[in-house]
Amino acid sequence: MPTPALAAIAALPQADLKSIFTTDPDRLSKLVHQLGPIRFDWSKTHLTDDLVAGFLALADDRGFAQRRDALFAGEAVNNTEGRAAEHPAERGEGHPDSVASAKALHNRMRALVDAIEAGALGDIRHILHIGIGGSALGPDLIVDALDGDGVRYDVAIVSNVDGTALERAIEGFDPHATLIAIASKTFTTSETMLNAASAINWMIEGGVEDPYGRVVALTAAPERAMDWGVDETRILPFAESVGGRYSLWSSIGFPAALALGWDAFESLLEGAAEMDRHFRLSDPAQNIPLIAAFADQYYTRVLGCQTRAVFAYDERLALLPSYLQQLEMESNGKAVKLDGSPVDGPTAPITWGGVGTDAQHAVFQLLHQGTIITPVEFIAAIEPGHALDPAHHRALLVNCFAQGAALMRGKDNAADPARAYPGNRPSTTILMDDVTPHALGALIAFYEHRTFANAVLMGINPFDQFGVELGKEIAKSIEADGPTGFDPSTMALIEIALGAE
DSSP: OOOHHHHHHHTSOOOOGGGHHHHOTTHHHHHEEEETTEEEEOTTSSOOHHHHHHHHHHHHHTTHHHHHHHHHTTOOOBTTTTBOOOGGGGGTOSOHHHHHHHHHHHHHHHHHHHHHHTTTTSOOOEEEEEOOTHHHHHHHHHHHHHGGGTOOSEEEEEOOSSHHHHHHHHTTOOGGGEEEEEEOSSSOOHHHHHHHHHHHHHHHHTTOSOGGGGEEEEESOHHHHHHHTOOGGGEEEOOTTSOGGGOTTTGGGHHHHHHHOHHHHHHHHHHHHHHHHHHHHSOGGGOHHHHHHHHHHIIIIISOOOEEEEEEESGGGTTHHHHHIIIIIIHHOOSBOTTSOBOSSOOOOEEEEEEHHHHHTTTHHHHHHSSSOOOEEEEEESSOSSOSOTHHHHHHHHHHHHHHHHHHHOBOOSSOGGGOBOOOOOEEEEEESOOOHHHHHHHHHHHHHHHHHHHHHHTOOSSOOGGGHHHHHHHHHHHHHOSOSOOHHHHHHHHHHHOOO
8 A cells, every 4th residue: 555645645636737838837846956057947747836746755655865965975876785875986976985995996997097098908999898787887978979089099898698799880990900808797707707708818819919818807806807817907897885886987888998998987976976966965845856756746646647758859969868768767667665565556667769860760759649658758959969960969959849849839720639748748858058067977876866765655675686697597407407397388499599418
């Protein structure tokens, strides 16, 4: 059963977006917030003064302030695994000992970056980064978003165990001029280690005399990396208390630091730290990630919306929806609360999305006229990422803003219902000054804290991910013991594709 605070929220009347600026002319001052280079606009959502007040009561009931303080104090907020979640310490915001340790490890990483730039590992022109999940999505997003700022190396990031991905990544790479970064928290991730072994073989076949001497390990298990063959001087550790999907701020961000330069990586950390300080110190009524979570909770738990769409109206942020899929769904796709009891309603919606005007010609039909109500998030930047005719960027932004207005306003057409738009469909707009390292760091940290705030409001743990383990266990059992004891469908698929054992 929902808590009394959530039941009170559900009992409140739903606002009509088509007239909401008439009934509440001060919405912009209440629901638009600026933090540094980013403007967050929730004025085209169904949030009202009464709803915000109700969610503030829910946040208090769920102990939001206490759990937020515990996060930054380095307490064991990941209760199922008995450990802290100290990604903010990587940005300088957390328990002093953890902050100092993170700083020392960053200095170690910077020293290696400087050494590589000085030629200590020879002529390096290509970086092959191998990881999966949080060990790949974060670096991929950062490098792709910021490569217009002057990437100094060719960077390929490989996550899929499908050999086609690795073949395409190394096509055109000179093995004698390639640095391999292997990113695995445990240094046992099967997909990553298989790709790493194949990359080493590629170097050997290419005539590289000491392929292991061109490997950098990014891991929380340095002993395993040494056992695998990486010299201690090229192992960049990070803390066990930093979760994979929150790890791009640690040594997992090494390829970005090397490719973009240390100043850019440091600016990324500073942007995230600005959001950390806001989230940690702001009053709940003005707290940007918490307000975002209020809207999320209203659409998911009150109105029953099962998806949330994110559209980046900027090619530099093309990988953001994929990054958010892991962050949000792996964190909050849970069925039990902190105490192990069943949740009292839906948890994370399905996060999906796309890029700019491409998506308009693919999925916006459903958003405007379909029967499924989907909260939409638009992300754009005032400054373009190119030097072409400004008409390109003007058309991009005009389309972005028009879509939000159309979703809210709708259009009646009694004579031709097929051309009618119901309107009253919510959207949020996040407008950045530009896609810079600082702004990108703040944006990603916003999404991290929003995810945490949602978890607090639902009473769940966002820092474990046991749901990804069962399929891997079964795959390992098939490899080790053969296809025995499975259902007829699975047995038939294995026999057809892999051959009878």
